[in-house]
Every structure is written in structure tokens, then in C-alpha cells.
Amino acid sequence: MRPVRVAVIAAAPQVRACLQALVDATPALRFVGSASDSETLADCFAGSLPDVIIIDLEPEASDALRSGFEAALDATQAPLALVLLTDETDIDWVHEALPDNVMAILSRDATPGEIVAAIEAAAAGLCVLPPDILARLLAGRKPPRPLASAVHIEALTLREIEVLTMLAEGLGNKEIARQLAISDNTVKFHLSSIFGKLGATSRTEAVMLGMRHGFIMV
Template sequence: MSGGQKAHMAPVRVAVIAESPHVRASLQALVEASPALGFAGSAADAEMLADGLAGSVPDVVVIDMEPDASDAPKTAFDLAHSPPALVLLIDDTDSDWPLDALPGDAMAILPRNAMPGEIVMSIEAVAAGLCVLPPDILARLQAGRKPSRQAVSGAPLEALTSREIEVLTMLADGLGNKEIARQLDISGNTVKFHLASIFGKLGAANRTEAVMLGMRHGFIMV
């Protein structure tokens, strides 16, 4: 096993911010029940969490947003290190403030009543550098920030990441999701998140179109 694979196998370090002790305990139990995740610590707010971790920065921070929250959360970690990815649990996905929190950082936005499996999947996704958004937020993001496909014809495409290129190359070789997951040593859910990101960046409707567009734009050679 290569050093890169060993690094990938390390548990994702997850911290929790929640005002409610009950919510903190529930999220801690959820993290500790997943073999792929490691619990790093929890606190009622970001400053207390940063103090408690004594300079250590987790991979992902799960933040339970109270109903009256109206601003993007601040994680209060030393930005000399790579900032953690965020999983936000919010009551009102119709609010506009989550859109202002999105640029640049991997993030998931889920309702506070999300199922445990959805939260775990989202933690794994943001740890892999992806974003997970409810359909209504995604629709507003696309309507407000993306021109139509006709308008972008001929415009430079958003670059694929190295991992997305790996996945796309395997698609071109005819591999299914399970085989891609096995070869890259990632979960099937992570493969699905990568595929969704690839389709979105290329404007592809299915796997075949993604491969064709990937070849056309020089992302893969077959």
C-alpha cells in the first residue's frame, strides 16, 4: 500500500459546534459510530472549540445552527493551517445567507432533522473537497450565479480536480461505480459525489456525455 493510500485510510477528524449539550452528544455518538470518522472534540461555540483543540485543526466541523441564526458561521481556527470543511445543520434552507458562505470552501448544508446517514455521507463528501446542497439552494445558486448553457458555449470550462480526472478516465474505461470505488479506495457515495461534480462542470447529462465532453476538452485521452 502506498503512502497516499495510507493517508487516505486515516479517519476524517470531525469536530462539533452546537449550543445544545444534547445535540453535541448526539453528533459525537454519530461520528464515533462511523469507522471512517474520528471524533476530535466539541464545544458550544467556535472560540471554545478552537481553545479546546489547542491549535489542532480538524478536517471537518459540523455546526448546528440555532433557529435564529442569520449569519455564516465563523470557525475561529488559525488560518495559517488549511481551514476545516464545514457541514451546516440549519432549519431554514430558504434563507439566502448560506449562499454567501459558499465560495471557495467545501461545505455541506443540511436540514437539522437530516438522517444520520445523510450527515455521515456529507462529512465524507466535504472531506473529499465537495459541496453538498439541498435542491432549493442549488437551484437558487444556479439561477443567480450561472449563465445558461447556451451563453457559456465556447467559454472555458471549470477545471476538473485530479481526482475527478481519475474518475472520468475510469468512466471512459467502462468501469462502474463499485469498481471505481475499489480502485481508488473510496466509498461508493464519494464516487457519486465526484460524478455529480464532473457532470456539473462539464454540463453533461449522463456518463457517456461526460466521457465525450472530457475527451473533447482534453481532460482525458482514450
Template sequence: MSDGQMVHMATVRVAVIAASSRVRASLQTLVEANPALAFLASATDAETLVDCLAGLVSDVVVADIEPHASDALKTLFELGHAPPALVLLIDDPDSDWILDTLPADAVAILPRNAIPAEIVVAIEAVAAGLCVLSPEILARLLAGRKPSRQAASGEPFEALTLREIEVLAMLADGLGNKEIARQLDISENTVKYHLSSIFGKLGATNRTEAVMLGMRYGFVMV
């Protein structure tokens, strides 16, 4: 069994930080409803969470925070063990804050109105060492900066949405349009729409090329 397969099979241990008790309860329910995830603890801030964990180590911390509270997250990265990955739920983030102060290498940054499925996908992605950004936040990060990747045509690389990443991952697994539609509970026409968008953004001309480019850009895990 490969290391990649073991990562997918392992239960991801999740902790939650949120000032709102309603948000904490909602995120706890979301985690506990997914058999691939294990809920450890929740708290209003990072320092309190450390006390609640009582020596337990989380793989991922989901944090609903304000930008001015970012320094408090560093508490989680000074405990002498491998730092947890982060899933941040935040409104209108400032790009300089994101680039300069986030302590984690594996991080997802989502808007507070992200749907539950997007949060779960983000948790699993950062647990595997990836970064996840919404299209709006990625556009903000790239504003005024030279893109690091470009399509073969020379046009700036455009990020895939979370749904498009899901579809691309299923392509990599060899699934056809009907099976993708069934698993995602969408129509085949919607699958075709996503494929067209994926091909256009990656500069791919067929499914195989799209998967290869997806691997190169880090959207598909080998």
C-alpha cells in the same frame, strides 16, 4: 498507492459546534460510531471550540447554527493552518448568506432533519474536497441564476440526491444492481428507480455514460 486512495483510507478528524447539548451529544455519537471518523471536540460556538481543540486540527467541522452566527465560524479560519471543511445543519437558509459569507471552499449544507447516513456521507464528501447540497437548498441557490451546467438536451441540470450519488459511486466501482441493493439494504426495484432518476437528471442513456457524466459534474471522485 494514489493520493485519492490515501484520502479514502485516512481517518477524518471531526469537531462539532451546536448550541444544544442534545445535538452535540447526538453528533458525537454519530461520529464515534463510524470507524472512518475520529471525534476531536464539541462546543457551543466557534471560539469555544478553538479553546477545546487546544491546538488540534480538525478536518471537518459539523455545525448546527443560525444564519446570524455565520460570522463566528470565521474564527476557525484564522488560525494559520489549512481551514477545515464544513457540514452545516440549518433550516431554510437564505441563498445570499450561503453564497456571500461561507468561509470554506468544501462545504455541505443539509437540513437539520437530515438522517445520520446523510450526515456521514456529507462529512466524507467535504473531507475529500467536495460540496454537498440537498435538492431543496440547491434549488434555492439556483433560483434566479443561470445554471452553470446543462444537459446535452439543453434542459437545466438537476442535482442528484445523496442516495443517487451513492448509487452512482457504486456504478463507477463496477457494482451490479444486486450488489448495490445488498450494500444499501434496499430492493433491486429501488435500485432501478434510482438509476432511472440518475439517467434522466444527467441525460445519460446507459450506465457507462452516467458514470462519465457523474465524473464531469463532480459527483464521482476519480
């Protein structure tokens, strides 16, 4: 497999140098360029785009840099994966970022191992979030809507449970009738009652619903 092509956007030269050193030290990654802003970096690609771009968002420059790389990415019209290093804690902003190309959000003090793992995950199409941000996102989710009405299942008789158990074992009507010493018509009567109570339309569905509601164990 070819290495993941990684580019870096960071306003601070020392941050760009650290991230480049990290990428260079990882055999699965290949450093392809860096710049202080997205427009400058985009001019360097000349049609050969990276797989992942790491973007360091400094708190005081986050708004300008954010709008800058969004404009540059719109111009490329390429499905780049972004890894953001940010101290941003606004969950509304995270909600806005995730639907776009942002595949990973890490703290700016993330460890080298965490950054490398995020790059590889983003290249594979996976989303990476810190536990605290993930917990806050999940906490903000709306609870699922309750069902309009609960389905009431009428209890089966002991004989019906016997018939359903044999049905689950793969026995046909005649074999069930023989083992229970009843007629074929009686077996059909029990099956009709079982189907009606469980809301089943086939023998297989009746067995599945019987298992789901705890009437039989297989």
C-alpha cells in the same frame, strides 16, 4: 487510510451528544471534540485541527454563531471543511457561504446517513447541497451569453463528401484519386474547397468538423 477527524459546534448539549454518537458509531470517522461555540472549540485544538467541523446553526442564534465561527476560522488560517446544519433558506446567504470553507449544507433534520455522507464528501473536497437548494441556485444562474454570430457552414458537394469520407478512413491523396478515378490535382482542388467551406486548417480538423456538422459518419 486514517479516519476523518471530526469536531462539532452546537449550542444545545443534546445536539452535540447526538452528533458525537453518530461520529463515534462510524468507523471511517473519529470524534476529536465539541463545544457550544467556535472560540471555545478552537482553544481545544492546540495545533491539531480536525478535518471537518459540523456546525449546528439554530435559527435564533445563527447570526451570532455564524460570526463567531468565521472569526475563529480566520484566526486558525487552516483549510477546514465545514458541514452546516441549518434551516436557513436565504439563497443569498448560501451564495456567501459556499465560496468560503463551507463544503456542505444540510437541513437540521437531515438523517444520520446524510450527515455521514456529507462529512465524508466534505473531507474529500466535494460540495453537498440539498436538491431544493441546488435547484434554486441553478435557477438563479444567468443564462450563457449567446455567440456573437453563428458560423455558417456551406454545404459540401457529393464529390466533396466522398473525398472527406475517404480522408476520414485515412487514405492519402493518391489512393483517393485512384478510387475515384480522378487526378491528384483534382483531389487537391476538392480538399482545398472542403477546407475553405469547413474553416479547417488540417486534414484532421476537416474530418472532425465534417463529423460535427453531419457530413460524414465514421
